[in-house]
């Protein structure tokens with residue numbers, strides 16, 4: 180049976196037996212899924228390009244300022260201490276991808292993966308515009324080097340380079356802000372070598388990928404594509420060929436033939452160069468081009484569409500279809516647990532950090548008068564959008580505290596260290612000198628509910 184889950188270890192469709200690459204030149208296709216994808220690509224590219232222009236609370240909506248360890252996400256501010264929260268973000272994305280694959284196969288690859296979005300939404304469209312449809316491209320590529328071939332190839336690659344540079348600079352703006360990018364491009368690259376190297380490196384990678392490597396990234400590099408067979412089951416919705424209806428293939432007028440007329444349109448439109456009639460394969464990125472192509476052929480023949488369609492392997496074999504199945508319950512339970520833990524963790528996120536730390540060096544000092552002194556510092560980090568003023572006072576009676584800076588104002592996502600000197604006079608030293616608690620109150624101006632107490636243990640000789 181051809182319709183079965185793909186197996187790891189299969190060779191790729193674009194690799195010839197002698198190891199050479201089989202260049203894929205997908206033909207143009209029209210249809211409902213193609214239109215849906217085009218609109219989706221346009222929307223995703225627009226979101227990608229417009230987001231750096233949007234500001235919320237005086238900061239870009241998405242700004243990952245790695246150099247200053249400040250991160251702005253849709254009005255929320257984070258600093259390096261909040262990095263652990265990214266675990267929930269990345270594990271949540273991974274989990275959603277697993278669920279989406281189990282339910283709808285490689286829908287992510289076909290509709291939303293940046294590789295597909297930019298390749299199909301930008302670079303292939305440029306190629307089609309300059310070099311024409313598939314048949315002309317193949318003929319020109321196989322032909323001699325003519326003026327027509329040279330100028331078209333040159334213009335195409337210049338357009339590719341410009342597009343790659345644009346995509347890379349937009350990407351850079353998520354890390355240095357849009358004004359930062361505008362400023363950098365007007366200055367000498369030697370003044371910002373890291374950012375320049377990143378932008379050029381990314382643009383180079385994108386150009387190489389979208390101009391030459393293309394589907395090879397999905398077929399060879401991407402680990403997600405290799406994992407699909409373990410994430411899916413026979414009830415996952417995939418792009419599949421209805422073998423029962425299509426076989427045996429034959430001419431349209433042959434009364435004994437199945438619905439497939441062997442026109443190969445489904446193969447020529449495939450961006451990874453596979454024949455979906457050979458069953459579900461690892462190389463299928465679920466783009467649905469073959470559905471639209473075959474529906475068009477069926478329409479011209481006056482036959483029902485859906486010879487290639489979205490269906491489960493069970494559905495394609497005429498068996499009962501199941502959407503609700505045990506793994507779905509498992510995903511719902513795991514998703515609910517993950518959401519609950521993430522919400523709880525986010526609620527526990529504070530608007531500022533306050534830690535009482537012992538200063539490096541000797542744990543205590545005995546003065547000439549016999550008094551014992553400990554040196555601490557309070558490390559304060561303001562995680563609010565704007566400036567914040569903190570007031571610091573001692574709550575300790577049996578330890579004398581000197582707080583040189585009892586009030587301090589800190590900028591957004593800035594931090595400061597305030598030294599604190601704790602002293603126990605000689606006459607007050609007794610067996611419980613060590614173990615006395617240094618207690619300090621930190622109050623945030625205008626937010627009494629955020630008042631916190633930080634503590635440390637006083638150390639003395641013999642304890």
Ligand code: SF4
Nearest residue numbers: 439440442443445473
């Ligand atoms: S497009 Fe449809 S009819 Fe043509 S070869 Fe493919 S499955 Fe057969």
Ligand code: SF4
Nearest residue numbers: 449463464466467469
């Ligand atoms: S087989 Fe069909 S759905 Fe899969 S990649 Fe090729 S055209 Fe897209």
